[in-house]
Structure formats: structure tokens, C-alpha cells
Amino acid sequence: MITDKAPTVSIQIRHVGPETGPIMGNDTMTGVPMTAKRTIGRVSGPRIVNVRLGDWPSGVYFVQLNAPGGRVGYAPFVLRPKHLGVNRVAVVMPTQTWQAYNHRDDNGDGRADTWYACACQHSARLGRPFLDRGTPPHFKHYEAWWLRWLVHTDKKVDIISDAELKRASGHELAKAYSLIIFSGHHEYVTTHEYDAITDYRNRGGNLVFLSANNFYWKIVIHGRVMYRITKWRDLGRPEAALLGVEYFHNDSGEHRGNWIVRNAGALPWLFAGMTLHNGSVLSTGGIEADHTTSASPKSTRVVAEISNLYGPGMTAQMTYYETKAGAKVFAAGAFTLAGGMRDNPRVQQLVANLWTHLGNDRTGQ
Structure with a gap:
């Protein structure tokens, strides 16, 4: 569920592990994209967004949410x-x-x-x-x-x-x-x-x-x-x-x-x-x-x-x-x-x- 507000939000599922490069801070998750970015439009209050999972190996994944102004959020889960x-x-x-x-x-x-x-x-x-x-x-x-x-x-x-x-x-x-x-x-x-x-x-x-x-x-x-x-x-x-x-x-x-x-x-x-x-x-x-x-x-x-x-x-x-x-x-x-x-x-x-x-x-x- 998204509880914040933003004029537009995009989401993308990523897999932790296959990526390379640095991990910049304790508030950053890195992973390779498993889906294309999908725009879900304006968010103005509590909103449930369903995502479709693929035939992927077990692992740690996260949904990355992006909003204008460089705002980023992560919703991690174990598949x-x-x-x-x-x-x-x-x-x-x-x-x-x-x-x-x-x-x-x-x-x-x-x-x-x-x-x-x-x-x-x-x-x-x-x-x-x-x-x-x-x-x-x-x-x-x-x-x-x-x-x-x-x-x-x-x-x-x-x-x-x-x-x-x-x-x-x-x-x-x-x-x-x-x-x-x-x-x-x-x-x-x-x-x-x-x-x-x-x-x-x-x-x-x-x-x-x-x-x-x-x-x-x-x-x-x-x-x-x-x-x-x-x-x-x-x-x-x-x-x-x-x-x-x-x-x-x-x-x-x-x-x-x-x-x-x-x-x-x-x-x-x-x-x-x-x-x-x-x-x-x-x-x-x-x-x-x-x-x-x-x-x-x-x-x-x-x-x-x-x-x-x-x-x-x-x-x-x-x-x-x-x-x-x-x-x-x-x-x-x-x-x-x-x-x-x-x-x-x-x-x-x-x-x-x-x-x-x-x-x-x-x-x-």
C-alpha cells in the first residue's frame, strides 16, 4: 500500500543480487530490473497497487517507487x-x-x-x-x-x-x-x-x-x-x-x-x-x-x-x-x-x- 502523496508515481520490480556497482548508503537498495517501469499516475492517499510476479528464482526482490523531485521508495519482499x-x-x-x-x-x-x-x-x-x-x-x-x-x-x-x-x-x-x-x-x-x-x-x-x-x-x-x-x-x-x-x-x-x-x-x-x-x-x-x-x-x-x-x-x-x-x-x-x-x-x-x-x-x- 502506498500512503504518501505524489503527482505521479512509477513502479518497477528489481532482484537483489545480480547487480554490480557500489551500494551508496543505508537507505538504498540495488538490484536488476525484472519488469519494465510502469506509471500508476497520481497518488493522493492510501492506495493498494497490485504487481504481477514472473517465473523467477527465489530471492530477495523489491518494488522501487519513483516520484518527481528524486523521491525514491522501496518495498522489499522474499519470493x-x-x-x-x-x-x-x-x-x-x-x-x-x-x-x-x-x-x-x-x-x-x-x-x-x-x-x-x-x-x-x-x-x-x-x-x-x-x-x-x-x-x-x-x-x-x-x-x-x-x-x-x-x-x-x-x-x-x-x-x-x-x-x-x-x-x-x-x-x-x-x-x-x-x-x-x-x-x-x-x-x-x-x-x-x-x-x-x-x-x-x-x-x-x-x-x-x-x-x-x-x-x-x-x-x-x-x-x-x-x-x-x-x-x-x-x-x-x-x-x-x-x-x-x-x-x-x-x-x-x-x-x-x-x-x-x-x-x-x-x-x-x-x-x-x-x-x-x-x-x-x-x-x-x-x-x-x-x-x-x-x-x-x-x-x-x-x-x-x-x-x-x-x-x-x-x-x-x-x-x-x-x-x-x-x-x-x-x-x-x-x-x-x-x-x-x-x-x-x-x-x-x-x-x-x-x-x-x-x-x-x-x-x-
């Missing part, structure tokens, strides 16, 4: 695959977390419709347009370059969202996918999502988490509103038991540090194609961080660390573990390997190694 398992690897977009960090006041009460606006609020409205001309929060740094890498390296992948995880069972996911990648900040999940991904792992499904602070809060969704309930660890389900690590601190990005390689010889395939050894620098990370706990699976290995990121002993840890069922689980432990896909060859190679080693595995069932 799901025709069915689960079109490809053996899935990447999940954190659409619920996008809305949690969306500070738009959509109901006009003077306060953003999210719990980040006030400690007294425990709900966030879904389906709201985003601020920054419609660009999801942190999209440039957490998703845009990652989506480009997927396309430009010809990765065969299903792009899905929280909506698909809310409907699929662990059994269905294990039949469909060898590997599920959570590339962004996947902080808020429902009970069904948590159960489905845990069951997927228990059936031998492989998981990769390229960021930090994932599966942290339990939410409940009623209609178009999600409610933040409590931390999963406070319900006796610490996220470290699934991810291998769990969130422990953030400082809004004031400190970043080097991921230093540990135990390189234990996982030679992970660092293949790179001249890395124990003590080598892989990349930089920070903002939010995870570490191992007593709930981490016993087979969890630390493969890199950002030592003393927030002070003595406050170390972010990158981990990997395997289960008796054959599942392989990797977690970055800090923000964000996905952002490093822009221009860091070592991060690109590490993620490519994970894709090869975990994405071609057919253990899950």
Missing part, C-alpha cells in the same frame, strides 16, 4: 521457492528481526511500533514499511553483499524467510535440504521455528550461522503482531545447545577485533585454499558476540576467537561441532561473516568451504 527443496541449500532471511529493529511509528501514536522504542512495550507490528525509504535495517551490511556473492558465484540456493520456517516441520526440512544457512541476525524465533530447526539438526541436517545473537528470544505471533516473551535460555533451552555458542554481550559496534585462527589442523577442509595457521588473522568482527557455555555440545571446537573483545575474558568464539546423527553445525560467534563477503577473500573462501563440505552432504532425512 519463496515453488516448493521446499528446489535446491539442496537454503538461506533464511531474518524477516522477524528486521521488523523488531524497525522503528517506524505505523499507528501514529508517537512511538515506534517495537519493543526497542520503550521497555514498557512488548510487541512489534509485522508487515510495516521500513524507515530509510523502505530499506530493512542493516540490509547493506548484513544481506546485500552476501546476496550478491550467492548470485555471482552461481550458488544453487533456495532463499526463504521466517514464514517458511513457521510452516515446515523438521522432517520436511531434512528431506528438502542438506544445509540451512542463517546469514543475518536471526534473534527472534517462534516455538515452531526453534523446534523445527532443532529437529532438523537432530535428523542430521547441517546448519551455518554467519552472524551472532541467534535464536535468543522467544516470540509469539498473533495476526500481524509479534510479542517478545522471554529468552530461550530462561525456558531451559539455551541456544548454545543448538548453535554451539550463545550471545553474551554487545557494545553497539564500538569495538571490533581480529578473528584469530585456532585448531586449524583439526579442520583442514575449513581453511583449505588459504595460507592460514594457528594465530593467523581471518577477518575482523564485533558489534555482538557469542561464546561457548556448559550447554554447548561436547564435540564443539573453537576454530577462531576475537580475544578480549569487550575486556579481559570477554572473548567471541567461532565454533564447529558434529553430532552422532551426522549433523555439522558452524557458528561465526560475532557480526558478521556475511558482511565480509564484499571484499575479503579469506571469508569468501571459508564460506565456500562450508558450502562444499556441508551443502553436498545428504545425511539429513
Whole structure:
């Protein structure tokens, strides 16, 4: 729905990923045109505009709206695959977390419709347009370059969202996918999502988490509103038991540090194609961080660390573990390997190694 006013508006659907060139700011989305521009005329109040989708691959798309005076807006959406398992690897977009960090006041009460606006609020409205001309929060740094890498390296992948995880069972996911990648900040999940991904792992499904602070809060969704309930660890389900690590601190990005390689010889395939050894620098990370706990699976290995990121002993840890069922689980432990896909060859190679080693595995069932 368009709610602004303009003497004339044109719309065009674009696909994020195949494009090239710079991304200029946090309020800019880039993509290749999938349709011709279509003029819809004057907009003078709330107006619903229908758009026709083509026979396109799953992915992140957006409707770009242009109006006189250089005015631009974006309406992003995730186009799901025709069915689960079109490809053996899935990447999940954190659409619920996008809305949690969306500070738009959509109901006009003077306060953003999210719990980040006030400690007294425990709900966030879904389906709201985003601020920054419609660009999801942190999209440039957490998703845009990652989506480009997927396309430009010809990765065969299903792009899905929280909506698909809310409907699929662990059994269905294990039949469909060898590997599920959570590339962004996947902080808020429902009970069904948590159960489905845990069951997927228990059936031998492989998981990769390229960021930090994932599966942290339990939410409940009623209609178009999600409610933040409590931390999963406070319900006796610490996220470290699934991810291998769990969130422990953030400082809004004031400190970043080097991921230093540990135990390189234990996982030679992970660092293949790179001249890395124990003590080598892989990349930089920070903002939010995870570490191992007593709930981490016993087979969890630390493969890199950002030592003393927030002070003595406050170390972010990158981990990997395997289960008796054959599942392989990797977690970055800090923000964000996905952002490093822009221009860091070592991060690109590490993620490519994970894709090869975990994405071609057919253990899950």
C-alpha cells in the first residue's frame, strides 16, 4: 500500500543480487530490473497497487517507487521457492528481526511500533514499511553483499524467510535440504521455528550461522503482531545447545577485533585454499558476540576467537561441532561473516568451504 502523496508515481520490480556497482548508503537498495517501469499516475492517499510476479528464482526482490523531485521508495519482499527443496541449500532471511529493529511509528501514536522504542512495550507490528525509504535495517551490511556473492558465484540456493520456517516441520526440512544457512541476525524465533530447526539438526541436517545473537528470544505471533516473551535460555533451552555458542554481550559496534585462527589442523577442509595457521588473522568482527557455555555440545571446537573483545575474558568464539546423527553445525560467534563477503577473500573462501563440505552432504532425512 502506498500512503504518501505524489503527482505521479512509477513502479518497477528489481532482484537483489545480480547487480554490480557500489551500494551508496543505508537507505538504498540495488538490484536488476525484472519488469519494465510502469506509471500508476497520481497518488493522493492510501492506495493498494497490485504487481504481477514472473517465473523467477527465489530471492530477495523489491518494488522501487519513483516520484518527481528524486523521491525514491522501496518495498522489499522474499519470493519463496515453488516448493521446499528446489535446491539442496537454503538461506533464511531474518524477516522477524528486521521488523523488531524497525522503528517506524505505523499507528501514529508517537512511538515506534517495537519493543526497542520503550521497555514498557512488548510487541512489534509485522508487515510495516521500513524507515530509510523502505530499506530493512542493516540490509547493506548484513544481506546485500552476501546476496550478491550467492548470485555471482552461481550458488544453487533456495532463499526463504521466517514464514517458511513457521510452516515446515523438521522432517520436511531434512528431506528438502542438506544445509540451512542463517546469514543475518536471526534473534527472534517462534516455538515452531526453534523446534523445527532443532529437529532438523537432530535428523542430521547441517546448519551455518554467519552472524551472532541467534535464536535468543522467544516470540509469539498473533495476526500481524509479534510479542517478545522471554529468552530461550530462561525456558531451559539455551541456544548454545543448538548453535554451539550463545550471545553474551554487545557494545553497539564500538569495538571490533581480529578473528584469530585456532585448531586449524583439526579442520583442514575449513581453511583449505588459504595460507592460514594457528594465530593467523581471518577477518575482523564485533558489534555482538557469542561464546561457548556448559550447554554447548561436547564435540564443539573453537576454530577462531576475537580475544578480549569487550575486556579481559570477554572473548567471541567461532565454533564447529558434529553430532552422532551426522549433523555439522558452524557458528561465526560475532557480526558478521556475511558482511565480509564484499571484499575479503579469506571469508569468501571459508564460506565456500562450508558450502562444499556441508551443502553436498545428504545425511539429513
